[in-house]
C-alpha cells in the first residue's frame with residue numbers, strides 16, 4: 001500500500017503525538033498532570049445540553065442540514081457579531097456554519113490555494129495553516145512572531161516577491177500558542193496590506209471569548225476587511241463544546257461562497273440538533289463565557305504565580321487558556337518539556353511544536369482543575385534547573 005507523498009513520514013499531527021505521549025506516560029496514579037493540550041476539562045453548560053436533548057427528539061432535525069447551516073444558527077451568529085463587534089454580516093451571503101473551525105480552515109486552503117502559490121503563516125502558529133498549504137502544493141512563508149513585537153508579525157518585513165505571490169495570510173488572535181492579542185491598529189494595517197497585495201486574510205478567532213481584560217476586536221471591524229477577509233469562530237472554547245464540532249465563518253461573500261463550494265463536496269454539515277444547541281449557547285443571556293473567563297483567570301494566576309515562585313520566567317497572558325514559559329537553563333527544543341514530564345510528571349508542549357519560531361519557549365494550559373494546577377506547581381518547584 002502506498003500513501004500519498006503528502007503524508008510524509010514523521011509528519012504526525014502535533015496533538016496526536018501529545019496524546020500518545022500522555023498515554024505512554026501512564027495512567028491512574030502515574031498519569032501525568034495534563035497541562036499540554038488545550039482541551040477544556042469542564043462540561044458543556046447544562047442549558048446547551050438540555051437544548052440538545054430536546055433537539056435530538058425532533059425527527060426533522062435528523063435529516064441532512066442545509067450546506068450553509070440552519071437559518072437560525074446563521075442568524076444567531078449574526079446577532080453575536082452585532083452585540084460583540086458592532087457588525088451586521090449578511091446571514092445568507094457572509095456567514096457559513098462549520099464543523100468546529102479546524103475543518104473549515106483546512107478547506108479554505110482547498111478553496112484558494114493552487115500549487116506554486118504562497119501561503120503566509122505565523123511562526124509559531126496552529127499547525128493546520130501550514131500543513132494544508134503544503135497539502136495544496138503551496139510554498140509556506142513563515143512570518144515570525146517575536147516577543148519584542150508583542151508577537152505581532154512585522155508586515156513590512158514580508159519580502160515583496162512573497163507578498164506578490166501570496167494568496168492567503170493567516171493570523172490568530174488571541175493567539176495560540178503565545179496568548180498575545182492584536183489591536184485594531186494592527187488589524188487596520190493588515191487590511192491595507194491585504195488589499196494592496198490582493199491577499200485573502202484568514203483570521204482564526206477560536207479564542208475570541210477567552211480574555212482577561214478588554215474584549216479583543218475582530219479583524220472584520222477594520223476598514224476594508226470585509227473585502228479581503230474571512231474569520232473563523234468556534235463554540236469549542238467559549239462554551240466547552242470541543243467535541244460537538246460547531247463553529248462558523250464570517251467574511252467576504254466570495255470567500256464564504258468558495259468555502260461553501262468545497263464543503264458541499266466534502267461534508268454535509270453539522271448535525272442540525274447540534275446547531276440547535278449552538279443557538280441556545282449563542283442566545284443564552286446568562287453570559288456563560290464570562291463565568292468561564294473567571295475560572296481560567298483564577299487558574300492562570302495560580303499557575304503563573306507558582307511557576308514564577310519556582311524561579312521560571314512566565315509570559316503572563318491577557319487571553320486564552322495558555323501561557324508561555326521561557327525554557328530555563330538554556331534548554332532547547334523539547335528538552336524542558338521532557339524534563340517536566342519525566343521529573344515532575346507534568347505534560348506541556350514545546351512551542352517549537354508550532355514552528356521553529358517557538359524556540360526557547362514551552363506552552364502550558366490551565367485546562368485542568370485548581371487542585372491539579374496546585375499539584376503541578378508543587379512538583380515543578382522541587383526541580384532544580
Ligand SMILES: Cc1ncc(COP(=O)(O)O)c(C=O)c1O
Pocket residue numbers: 038099100101102103126172175176204206233234235236242246247
Ligand atoms: C488556534 C486554534 N484554532 C482553531 C482550533 C480548532 O478548534 P475547533 O476546530 O474545535 O473550533 C484550535 C484548537 O485547539 C486552536 O488552538
